[in-house]
Amino acid sequence: MLTKKAKKRIIILGTFFLFSLVSIFFIFKSLDKNLLYFKTPTDLLKSESFVNGKEMRIGGLVKKDSIFIKGDEINFVITDLKNEILISYKGTVPSLFLEEKGVIVDGILKDKKYFIANRILAKHDENYMPPKIKEKN
Amino acid sequence: MLSITGNVLILTILVITCLIIYKSLASLKNKKDVSILPIIYQLNLLQTTLTITTFFVLVAAFIVSDFSLITVFQNSHTSKPLIYKITGTWGNHEGSLLLWINIMVIFSFLFFVINRKNKNYQLYTLIIQNILIIGFFLFLFLNSNPFNKIFPIPKNGLGLNPILQDPALAIHPPLLYIGFVGSSIFFSAAVAALITDINSNYFARSIKPWIFISWIFQTLGIVVGSIWAYYELGWGGFWFWDPVENASLLPWFAMTALIHSILVLEKKGNLINWVILLCLLTFILSVTGTFLVRSGVLNSVHTFANDPSRGIYILSFLSLMILFSIIIFFKKSKKEKYFFNINSKETFILGNNWFMLFYLITVFVGIVYPIFTEVVADTKISVGPPFYNSVIIPVVIPFLLAMAVGPNLKWNKNEFFNIKKFLTLFLLAILVNIFLVMLFKSSSFIINLILITSLFLIFYSLTDFYNSIYKKIKFDLGRIISHLGFGLMIFFIALNSNFSYEKNFNAKVGEIKEFNIYKIKFNGLGVKEKKNYHSIAGSFSIINIKKNTLLNLDPEIRIYKNPETITYEASIKSSAFQDYYLTMSNISGSDVYNIKFQNKPFMLWIWISAIMISLGGFYNLLKKKNKKIIYEN
Numbered sequence: 001m002l003t004k005k006a007k008k009r010i011i012i013l014g015t016f017f018l019f020s021l022v023s024i025f026f027i028f029k030s031l032d033k034n035l036l037y038f039k040t041p042t043d044l045l046k047s048e049s050f051v052n053g054k055e056m057r058i059g060g061l062v063k064k065d066s067i068f069i070k071g072d073e074i075n076f077v078i079t080d081l082k083n084e085i086l087i088s089y090k091g092t093v094p095s096l097f098l099e100e101k102g103v104i105v106d107g108i109l110k111d112k113k114y115f116i117a118n119r120i121l122a123k124h125d126e127n128y129m130p131p132k133i134k135e136k137n
Numbered sequence: 138m139l140s141i142t143g144n145v146l147i148l149t150i151l152v153i154t155c156l157i158i159y160k161s162l163a164s165l166k167n168k169k170d171v172s173i174l175p176i177i178y179q180l181n182l183l184q185t186t187l188t189i190t191t192f193f194v195l196v197a198a199f200i201v202s203d204f205s206l207i208t209v210f211q212n213s214h215t216s217k218p219l220i221y222k223i224t225g226t227w228g229n230h231e232g233s234l235l236l237w238i239n240i241m242v243i244f245s246f247l248f249f250v251i252n253r254k255n256k257n258y259q260l261y262t263l264i265i266q267n268i269l270i271i272g273f274f275l276f277l278f279l280n281s282n283p284f285n286k287i288f289p290i291p292k293n294g295l296g297l298n299p300i301l302q303d304p305a306l307a308i309h310p311p312l313l314y315i316g317f318v319g320s321s322i323f324f325s326a327a328v329a330a331l332i333t334d335i336n337s338n339y340f341a342r343s344i345k346p347w348i349f350i351s352w353i354f355q356t357l358g359i360v361v362g363s364i365w366a367y368y369e370l371g372w373g374g375f376w377f378w379d380p381v382e383n384a385s386l387l388p389w390f391a392m393t394a395l396i397h398s399i400l401v402l403e404k405k406g407n408l409i410n411w412v413i414l415l416c417l418l419t420f421i422l423s424v425t426g427t428f429l430v431r432s433g434v435l436n437s438v439h440t441f442a443n444d445p446s447r448g449i450y451i452l453s454f455l456s457l458m459i460l461f462s463i464i465i466f467f468k469k470s471k472k473e474k475y476f477f478n479i480n481s482k483e484t485f486i487l488g489n490n491w492f493m494l495f496y497l498i499t500v501f502v503g504i505v506y507p508i509f510t511e512v513v514a515d516t517k518i519s520v521g522p523p524f525y526n527s528v529i530i531p532v533v534i535p536f537l538l539a540m541a542v543g544p545n546l547k548w549n550k551n552e553f554f555n556i557k558k559f560l561t562l563f564l565l566a567i568l569v570n571i572f573l574v575m576l577f578k579s580s581s582f583i584i585n586l587i588l589i590t591s592l593f594l595i596f597y598s599l600t601d602f603y604n605s606i607y608k609k610i611k612f613d614l615g616r617i618i619s620h621l622g623f624g625l626m627i628f629f630i631a632l633n634s635n636f637s638y639e640k641n642f643n644a645k646v647g648e649i650k651e652f653n654i655y656k657i658k659f660n661g662l663g664v665k666e667k668k669n670y671h672s673i674a675g676s677f678s679i680i681n682i683k684k685n686t687l688l689n690l691d692p693e694i695r696i697y698k699n700p701e702t703i704t705y706e707a708s709i710k711s712s713a714f715q716d717y718y719l720t721m722s723n724i725s726g727s728d729v730y731n732i733k734f735q736n737k738p739f740m741l742w743i744w745i746s747a748i749m750i751s752l753g754g755f756y757n758l759l760k761k762k763n764k765k766i767i768y769e770n
Contacts, residue, residue, distance in 0.1 A: 019491070027499050027528055031506060034524035038517035057519060069729045072642040091641030092371065092722040092733040095703040099725070106521075119372070 036106070041083040044112050058085060058115055059104045067099060078103065078115075089117040139198045140206055143284030146191040151274055153184045158267050161260045171256050177263075178250070185246040192226075192239050195283050199226045205290045208232060208283040214296035214699040216669050224307035225297045230431065230447070231283035233310055238273050240318040244347070245270065248322050252343045255336075261329035262322075269321055272454050280450050296699030299670070305365035309358060316355020317388060317423040320416075322347050323395075327416035328462060331469040341403035344416065348399055349758045351419075352392045356751035359385055364744055371707045371720045373639070373735045375743070378525045380435040380507075383500045384426035390500070391419040394493035396754070397486045404548060405483065410470050411490075417462045422497075424455050434508055485543030492536045499528050530583060533627060537590035540620055541597035544613070562600070566592035577636050587631045594624035615760065619753025625746035629739040638736040643729045656680040657734060670697040672706070675721050675730065690719040716740040 038057045039047070058078055066077035074089045087105055097103060097120060107117035157180045164174055195208075199222050204210045212229040213222055226232045245266040252259055277283075300306075323344040330340045362385070367375040376382060395415040402412045429435050432448025503520040510516050542559065570588045574580040598621035605612035640652045644659045651657075660676040672695040679688040692708040707720040718735040 016491070023495055023532075024498070027502055030524055030527045031502065031520065034520070034527060036519045036521045036523075038519055055523075067724055069643055069724070069727065069731075074643070074724070074731060092705065092720045092731045093724060094371075095705055095722070097722075097724065 038104075040080040041078060041085040042080050044085065044109070045083050052109065052111065054109050055107070056109060057104055057106050057121075058087070059102070060085075062097065062099050062101060062103050064099050078105070085113055085115055087115050087117050089120060091119075093120055139194055139203050140284045140286045143191060143194050143198075144278075144282070146187055146194065147274065147278050147282075147284070150184055150187050150191065151271065151278070153180055153187070154267050154271050154274065156180055157184065158264050158271075161264050161267075165257065165260050173253075173256060173259065177260075181246050181249055181263075185242050188239055188242040192235055195232055195235060196223060196226050199223060199232075202294065204292070204294055205286055205288075206283065207285045207287045210287055210291050210294045212297050213294040214669075215293055216699060217297060217302070218668065220307070221297060221302045225301075227310050228297055228301045228306070230444075231277070231281045233314070234273070234277050234281050235283055236311065237314055237318050238270065238277060240314055241266070241270050241273065241321050244319055244322040245325075248326070248343075248347065254339065255333070257333040258326075258329050258335045258340075258343075261332050262326045265325035265328045266322060269325065269458075276450050276454070280447060294699070296697075298700070299695065299697040299702050299704050300369055302669075303365060303369055305361050305369075309361045309365060312354050312361055313358030313385060316351045316353075316358055316392070317426070319347060319351030319354065320388060320392065320419040320423050323351075323416045324420035324462075327413045328465055330413060331465050334469070334471070337402055337406050337409040340409070341399055341412070345399055345403060346758060348392065348396055349754050352389075352396050353751045353754040353758065355385075355389055355392060356754070357748070359389065360744065360747045360751070363747075367740070368707055368709055371705050371733075373707070373718045373720075373733070373737065375740075378503070378520075378522045380504045381430050383504050384429050384435075386500050387426055387497060387504075388419050388422040390493045390497040391415055391422050394490040394497075395419060397489045401483050401486050407473070407483065409473055413466070413470065415490075417466065421455070421459055421462070424451065424458065428452055428455055429504065435504070482543065482546045482548050485539055485546060488539050488543065492532065492539075495532060496529060499525070530587065534586050534590050537587075537594045537624065537627065540623065541594040544616055544620065545597075545601070558597075558600070562596045563589075563593055565596055566590070573632070577632075581635070584631055584635050587627065591624050591628040591631065595621060595628060598624060613757070615753045615755075615757030617753070618756055619750050622746045622749030622753060626743060626750065629742040629746060633737055633739050633743060636738050640734045641732070642734075643731055645728055645730070651682075652734075654681055654683045655734070655736075656682055657732075659730070659732075665693070669699065670695045672696065677708075677719060677732075679717060679719075679734070688717055690717060692719050692721045694721065694723060711741050713741060714738060
């Protein structure tokens with residue numbers, strides 16, 4: 001027979017483990033739901049599992065002469081020198097946002113050629129280039 | 138000249154450090170003598186003095202702009218204001234590593250001088266700490282030497298990144314470092330405690346002030362970094378759940394768990410193994426954070442000067458440290474008996490530790506998972522705010538409740554907490570929440586819960602405060618301040634994130650735009666000339682149509698000369714109830730400016746309450762110095 005004390009200890013330890021298991025399950029489940037994929041325009045074209053309205057990050061270079069301001073929108077094209085995607089954005093751009101420079105945008109994919117950005121990210125480092133493009137050059 | 142001085146100093150300190158270890162080992166062998174040889178004190182004093190001198194030699198090199206040193210050349214410029222020449226010393230990898238070592242050495246010295254009761258414990262702590270010091274000195278000397286020369290000597294430097302030329306970022310690294318590196322001393326002490334099998338109460342008392350100091354500074358460091366990001370990076374947020382920001386949270390969670398469980402050890406003598414594990418974990422996580430940030434394995438929006446060779450060094454050092462501490466822990470740790478009643482303070486402190494570890498694991502998984510998928514599956518992903526929000530926010534709710542109730546329970550006694558107080562305050566919190574929701578005309582289920590529980594914690598802490606002042610019930614005032622601060626912080630963050638208003642638009646000079654309750658007029662542009670930059674300043678009038686108030690904001694586009702960089706300076710008007718935040722940018726000189734306008738309620742209060750959290754710790758630390766330790770109940 002277990003003593004009262006031992007029983008209590010088992011209960012405490014048991015709850016602790018159960019709690020931990022549930023929470024780890026919980027962590028990984030949310031991880032699965034909330035991942036942001038980082039893609040280049042070519043990745044997007046190749047990928048078969050296209051989901052409209054999926055949140056993701058896209059990286060590449062801002063194409064030359066593609067920045068176009070219309071109303072409250074800023075439109076530009078991101079290229080990885082093979083394929084391109086049109087980006088539409090509202091708001092301020094980071095200081096390193098320039099033609100033919102690297103850029104990463106956060107936002108929602110509308111279709112394989114059109115993307116609505118919520119945020120433009122720029123590294124503080126001015127030599128920055130999204131790694132995938134650097135590899136290809 | 139300064140290069141030779143610096144290198145000679147570093148080598149001398151290395152020799153002294155080895156001598157300290159050697160003398161300490163010799164002294165340990167002599168078991169009859171319980172006193173410590175004066176030579177060890179003298180060596181320690183010498184080591185500390187020389188390390189501080191080395192740091193000031195580097196500062197001097199920055200002040201006189203000695204460009205024969207690569208580090209100075211890369212991070213300074215003659216036209217920089219004096220204050221940023223000085224702060225530039227730790228605004229780079231090499232200099233900040235020297236600062237890191239300074240803190241390790243100073244803490245080592247102070248700990249050694251203050252804790253004199255147990256010779257073996259004192260000496261083992263010293264030895265372990267000095268082994269760590271040697272590790273970092275070798276790293277500094279071999280890989281990241283701030284005194285390396287460049288030839289031919291350049292006429293001028295490359296300048297400091299303009300976004301680092303800022304008062305908040307001048308104090309952010311030292312604050313954060315005292316927290317990060319301060320934890321090295323209780324890492325060493327924990328290892329020493331395992332080896333020497335010291336009385337757990339003495340161990341607890343000897344490391345407690347150091348835990349408090351590290352925790353206070355780390356908290357402040359994170360807050361200051363956050364404030365800087367808010368006004369300097371121009372997107373109007375203060376926490377982006379970016380991997381680099383998260384890396385600073387890992388040791389903070391471990392330290393916060395430690396600051397609570399050390400109380401159990403000190404008061405009850407329980408949990409010695411757990412406290413030791415947390416001590417080890419805190420410093421390991423600090424070094425892990427440094428590794429992740431400096432090695433470039435993370436994809437972050439904040440960039441540090443990355444260098445894979447640094448990463449390899451830190452990683453090998455880190456692995457050795459982990460391996461060594463695990464071996465010592467399993468060889469030396471004792472079995473202990475636990476006496477716990479479910480409804481006692483200890484249980485709630487363990488509860489706190491559970492929450493802290495939950496947050497720690499969540500953040501750790503969030504940081505490491507992208508590295509993992511990139512290596513294993515070659516897919517690049519990033520784990521952003523949605524993940525952290527969905528995992529952490531729901532767990533904050535029970536955490537806030539426990540935080541209010543826990544401290545009011547008695548040690549070791551199975552006694553139910555005051556249900557009447559609980560229900561009254563809970564009801565009050567719900568009422569205030571309903572009032573707030575009606576005032577702001579918006580609500581989501583989870584925000585309501587967060588508001589209610591944070592209000593509950595605030596009310597609970599306030600009644601504790603009232604009781605301790607007027608009814609003379611002995612409460613730990615430091616705890617009340619910190620818990621109240623945390624409750625307020627969550628409360629204001631919840632209000633802020635839910636009721637912020639943001640509008641992005643493009644405008645030309647002279648245009649007027651109307652949104653929601655605001656009319657925004659772009660009045661004009663002006664040019665300013667400063668010592669190291671010139672700027673284009675926009676002038677905007679914000680008219681609140683509902684309240685009929687006028688506000689002027691003037692964001693700038695700054696063009697720095699050295700290095701030639703453009704930065705966008707937000708214009709912020711802070712008041713007790715809200716911040717107005719406006720940034721403008723421009724693409725390749727077009728006459729259309731891109732504008733981001735934000736109204737953010739209670740920003741000031743988020744900072745104040747976050748600082749309050751660390752003030753509570755500060756209060757407790759000072760109280761300890763007066764030897765008047767008052768425990769709750």
